[in-house]
Amino acid sequence: xxxxxxxxxIFQFCSTFSQNCDCENEFDFLVKKIESDYAGFHDKVTEENxxxxxxxxxxxxxxAQEIQTFKICTMVxxxxxxxxxxxxxxxGYESSIYYTYKAIDENSSMLRIPSFSWNSKQLIDTLILNNxxxxxxxxxLIIDLRGNGGGTDYAYQELLPxxxxxxxxxxxVEYLASEGNINFFEKALEDGNIKEGREEETRILVDSLKAxxxxxxxxxxxxxxxxxxxxxxPKLVGIIIDDFCASSCEQFILSAKQSxxxxxxxxxxxxxxxxxxxxxxxxxTKGLYVRYPMTRSTRLPENPVDNIGIxxxxxxxxxxxxxxxxxxxxxxxFVNEYLLRQLEIEK
Numbered sequence: 001x002x003x004x005x006x007x008x009x010i011f012q013f014c015s016t017f018s019q020n021c022d023c024e025n026e027f028d029f030l031v032k033k034i035e036s037d038y039a040g041f042h043d044k045v046t047e048e049n050x051x052x053x054x055x056x057x058x059x060x061x062x063x064a065q066e067i068q069t070f071k072i073c074t075m076v077x078x079x080x081x082x083x084x085x086x087x088x089x090x091x092g093y094e095s096s097i098y099y100t101y102k103a104i105d106e107n108s109s110m111l112r113i114p115s116f117s118w119n120s121k122q123l124i125d126t127l128i129l130n131n132x133x134x135x136x137x138x139x140x141l142i143i144d145l146r147g148n149g150g151g152t153d154y155a156y157q158e159l160l161p162x163x164x165x166x167x168x169x170x171x172x173v174e175y176l177a178s179e180g181n182i183n184f185f186e187k188a189l190e191d192g193n194i195k196e197g198r199e200e201e202t203r204i205l206v207d208s209l210k211a212x213x214x215x216x217x218x219x220x221x222x223x224x225x226x227x228x229x230x231x232x233x234p235k236l237v238g239i240i241i242d243d244f245c246a247s248s249c250e251q252f253i254l255s256a257k258q259s260x261x262x263x264x265x266x267x268x269x270x271x272x273x274x275x276x277x278x279x280x281x282x283x284x285t286k287g288l289y290v291r292y293p294m295t296r297s298t299r300l301p302e303n304p305v306d307n308i309g310i311x312x313x314x315x316x317x318x319x320x321x322x323x324x325x326x327x328x329x330x331x332x333x334f335v336n337e338y339l340l341r342q343l344e345i346e347k
Contacts, residue, residue, distance in 0.1 A: 125158045170225050238265055
């Protein structure tokens with residue numbers, strides 16, 4: 001039986017959780033490991049192409065020297081591995097991040113939310129409900145969204161009152177009213193694959209798509225959101241993002257940035273938001289499928305996010321921490337100290 005050998009490099013900072021992302025060092029470690037121990041190295045790098053290989057490696061090492069964030073670093077490492085055209089060569093990493101609430105000090109508390117997936121909504125709601133008294137008794141709240149790749153906007157609804165200070169604009173999306181997209185919803189209704197309680201809403205959507213076939217249909221209009229709940233505390237909300245923040249995470253940031261009491265910290269987000277409501281479609285080969293977005297944002301074309309990301313209000317250039325768990329790391333300390341200074345200025 002053919003044995004599948006996968007070279008899965010779990011970096012030093014991933015296996016021990018004690019070291020931070022130094023992309024140049026990680027790059028050099030990876031190159032040395034592959035050059036020394038990869039069985040195919042000398043078959044792939046020969047006298048005929050060694051000059052090209054050395055130049056390719058040197059160019060990517062230069063790129064690695066300029067990188068500070070983990071996500072972008074992995075992209076450079078993967079680009080280097082692609083030289084060998086061997087699908088058994090792949091990266092892997094362990095990430096440890098929990099949903100958690102933690103009191104930082106007498107002035108500040110922290111929520112850490114690594115995902116806005118549908119399955120996480122109840123967990124997020126419960127986390128907020130169980131700690132709402134303490135959260136709304138302190139002047140500072142830090143919401144740590146590092147590693148949050150998005151999910152659904154419904155998952156973060158209970159967070160919105162905590163960051164709300166004034167009415168804000170919510171931009172909607174437009175469905176492409178194509179035959180295939182209409183069929184998708186009709187089949188989902190027929191098979192019972194619509195979220196419970198949203199069946200009638202989906203039937204109305206199907207009728208509207210049929211009435212606008214061949215064009216775009218906006219299900220909900222752009223709106224100015226006025227929240228009935230307005231907490232006096234927290235007075236300041238610091239939101240931490242990184243280059244994993246995508247999709248619904250970015251949508252939350254766009255809403256939160258319109259509040260007078262929020263400051264967004266970290267790095268630029270991933271930039272995956274303009275086209276959304278992703279659904280699967282089987283291709284001709286059994287087991288092969290494509291996922292594609294059915295909607296586009298009404299922010300377009302004036303305010304795109306895709307492949308650009310959302311820039312934080314305050315950049316953090318500290319080393320990346322993959323062992324977030326429920327700990328208070330350098331990033332949280334930085335944000336807390338920044339907001340405490342802002343609080344003093346406002347007094």
